[in-house]
Amino acid sequence: MSGKHRLRTALLYAALTLVAVIVLLPFVWVLFGAFKTQGEIMAAPGAWLPQDFSNLANFAELFERRQFGTYMGNSLIVSAFTVASNVLFSSLAGYALAKLPFKGSKLVFGCILAAMMIPYIALFVPQFFIIVQFGLVNTLAGIILPIAVMPIAVFIMRQFADSVPDELLEAARLDGAGEFRIFFGIFLPLVGPAIATVAIITFLNSWNYFLWPLIVAQDQGTYTLPVGLAVASQAARSIDYGLLLAGAIVVLLPVLILFLFLQKYFVRGVAVTGLK
Amino acid sequence: MSTNRVARRAVLVGASALAVSLGLAATVHAETIDDAPASGVLQVWIGGAEGEKLPSFLADFEKANPELKVEITQIPSDQFDAKLLTAIAAGTVPDLVRLYSQSQASLMATGAFAPVPEGLVKAEDFFPGAYATSVKGGVAYGVPMDAYATMFQYRKDLADKAGLAAPKTWDEMKAFAKAMQGQGATWGLGMDIGYDIYNAQGLNEYVHQNGGGFLSADGTQWTINSDANVAALDYWGSFFKEGLASPDGPKFLDTVPWFTSNEIAGKDIGPWFEQWLVDANGRDWVNANLATAIMPAGPAGSVSALGSGSLAVLKDGKNQTAAWKLVRYLSQPETQVGWYKYFGSLPAVKAAWDDPAIAGNGLLNAQREALQTAVDVPQVSTWNQVGTYLGQQMELVARGQATAKQVLDDVQAFAEGAGVGN
Known part of the structure; x- marks a missing residue:
């Protein structure tokens, strides 16, 4: 050199x-x-480093007194179900829309695209009425249902499915394989990066989901982490920054870990779909 | 504007429209509440840190009402109105809520609240501004739980060096700000510069100090561009024009470092400022450097901005009787003092202020005086829109990009378009 x-x-x-x-x-x-007291954070001029790195009082407060264990459990359930259901249903839909020509498939896909354009806030109140009618108020199912199949996930899977060569599927059909066998045995293994992308996007969406879980929950036992964090960091006419920052770390950590493990798929997914 | 706030507004508008279209008109029917212990399940929704402390504070009440189970849900205060409006629209309401005076008019407009039963409380026991917030058409739909008024809070040490007492008039406030800069303060005063609805709330006190007001006496017309209001905004803007205040800060919690490090020497701010300073600088610093006074008087006197929290009972709630019994308990002077000691919220009941716990804190003398005449924001359901727009437009005056008259004419036109709601 x-x-x-x-x-x-x-x-x-x-x-x-x-x-x-x-x-x-x-x-x-x-x-x-996250390791500072409220006084340290408010002090002028503030110091960069906390006085004591072993000060875990903020974390202890969150988990011992502010029900963060419950909130985290709820968040994990909501995210796990959201990811699983999005991966399953959007890959089924994507496969059908791209590889199984049927009458009106373009219209169906158009409707899905249109659904992506509607601001989520416009659906908010009608959605809540539906959840009330279903008797799902104050349940995790009520939180999950509206995002169980996201239009963006169907869109990504359909775009990926398009790139799978028809010859492969045709060959399997000639060999006598049924559609489900083709779907699970041939199609799914080929669209791994798309599945990873859908998983990451739907995980992030559900993990950071705030307003809807707050509306559906009627008591704190059903709160998810972001809602719990907003509640825990409130102080009298102020904000408890120590708790807020410690809570932010707790909320951020799983996302960071997921990203580190799936970074490769995420980048590939973005490159193929052109979506971020 | 953050996504959350956009979202919140959209939900508010959507849910208000729904609630109104459902025809939830208020029916005035006030029953009396007996003295027997309450029973059943009582659901309470409360925003802010109050929800964290209230459950343990109610131990005595629960002991006195053994058949009652109080379930308190703490709600993020930013989203409180959105959540409650959605619940009202869908019929999934709790029994009792604590409303914020700044935004309760739009909630009251749904007609979802029960009138306060006869004989439950006496109006004259409360600070008049705080009680009036929940009165609509002569009927009270809420009972004040806590109240605060803004005060003029300043650096006692710098004022002492300059040989000045707290300013008492608009002219003295100017002279005070200049003198503070002479003592090394970068800016004489910190003015509200969030350019949001709270900025409009701040202007509301200046217009009242000048004998003006945003609404006509009967509350049916906007009077935002009246001469008195224009003069008040002119006065507010003159602090920026004359280099006595910065149009860029401080904004919120940064008031603490600005105030501590001589960036500003005074501010019109609520009673919580003392505790913020204690947290950051310690009690000794506060004792040596902080003083409070009522707001300097304009031509029409000294007026502060009022904020209060009121307890309101939902008429679709399942346990109204227990809810009113808890309201009555929380309105007792001794409970109000207890809550002040436990949480720090200032009592809305006047008698509670005689307790040594409050009367003994000299920094609160100005607060007590200010509460007698403090004014709330206009209690109309469109205040959210109008106040937000007014706050945004005030930035033009602060930065010298428009005159007070131009801005208020524009906001008046906007407000007339929005109307006064219902």
């Missing part, structure tokens, strides 16, 4: 490191803030 080239690489890395540090600073502040 020539000296000039090496210098250019070094400069590039220095610039990238600088930008990375700037981007990461707020997250670091959140992380440090």
Whole structure:
């Protein structure tokens, strides 16, 4: 490697490191803030580092007194069911729309696209009426149902399904395989990255879901993490920043872990669908 | 505007429209409530940190009412109205809620609340502004639980150095701000600069100090661009024009570092400011450096912005009787003092202020005086829209991009389009 080239690489890395540090600073502040007391956070001028890193009082408060264990359990259930149901139904729908020509399939796909355009807030009150009619108020099922099959997930699966060669499916059909066998045995293994993308998108959506779970829940036993965090961080005419930041870490951690493991699929999914 | 706030507004508008279209008209029927212990299940929704503390505070009440189970659900205060409006529209309401005076008019417009039973409380026991907030057409639909008024809070140490007492008039406030800058403060005062609905709430006190008001006396017409209001906004804007206040800060909790590090030397702010400063700087710093006074008087006197929380019972709730019994309990002076000691909310009941726990805190003297004349925001259901727009437009005055007259003419036209609701 020539000296000039090496210098250019070094400069590039220095610039990238600088930008990375700037981007990461707020997250670091959140992380440090989670170990601070309200007084430390409000103090002027504030210090970057907490006085005591072993101060876990904020985390202890969240889990021991503010029901964060319950909220986390609810969030995990909501997200697990949302991801599973979206992956199953959107891949079925995507396969049918792309590979099984039927009368009106274009219209169905058009309707799904149209559903993506409707702001979620416009559906809010009618959706709540439906949930009330179903008797699902204050249940996790009531929280999950409206996002059990997201139009965006169907769209992604349909786009991916399009790229699966028809010849493969035809060959299987000639060999006498049924549609479900083809779907599970041939189609699904080929669309792994799409499944990962749908899983990540629906997980993020359901994990960060705020207003709807709040409306459906009638007591704190049914709150999910974001709702619980909003409640726990309230202080008298103020905000308890220590609890808010510690709670943010708790909410963020599973997302971060998921992203680290599935990063490869996520990038590939984005590249293929052109969606972020 | 954040997504949450957009979402909240959309839900508010949608749910209000639904509730109104369902024809939930108020029927005035006030029964009396006996003294027997309450029973059954009582569902309470409450926003803010109050919901965290209230369950343990009610231990005595539950002991006195052994057959009663109180279920308290804590709601994020930002979304409280959205949640309650949706519940009202769908008929899934709790028995008792605590409403915020700033936004309760749009909730009251649904007609979902029961009138306060005769003889439950006496109107004259409460600060008049706080009680009036829940009165509609001569009927009370809520009982104040807590109240606060804004005060002029300033750096006592800097004022002492300048040899100044708290300013008592609009002119003195100007002179005070200039003198504070002479003592090393970057800006003499911090003015409200959130440019949101709270900014409009702040202007409401200045217009009343000048004998104006946003609504006509009968509450049916907007009078936003009246001469008195224009003069009041002019006065507010002059602090920026004369370099006595910054149009960029402080905004909210950053008031604490701005106030501590001489960026500002005074602010029109609520009684919670003392505790914020204690949290950040300690009690000794507060004792040495913080003083409070009533708002400097304009031509029409000293007027503060009022905020209050009222307890209201839903007429579709399943246990109204128990709900009113809890309201009565929370309105007793001794309960109000207990709640102040336990949580810090200031009592809406006047007699509670005689207790040494409150009377002994010198910083609260100004608060008590301010509460006598403090004014609430206009109690009409369109205040959310009008106040938000007014707050946004005030930025033009703060930055010298429009005159007070231009801005208020524009907001008046906007408000006439929105109407006063129902």
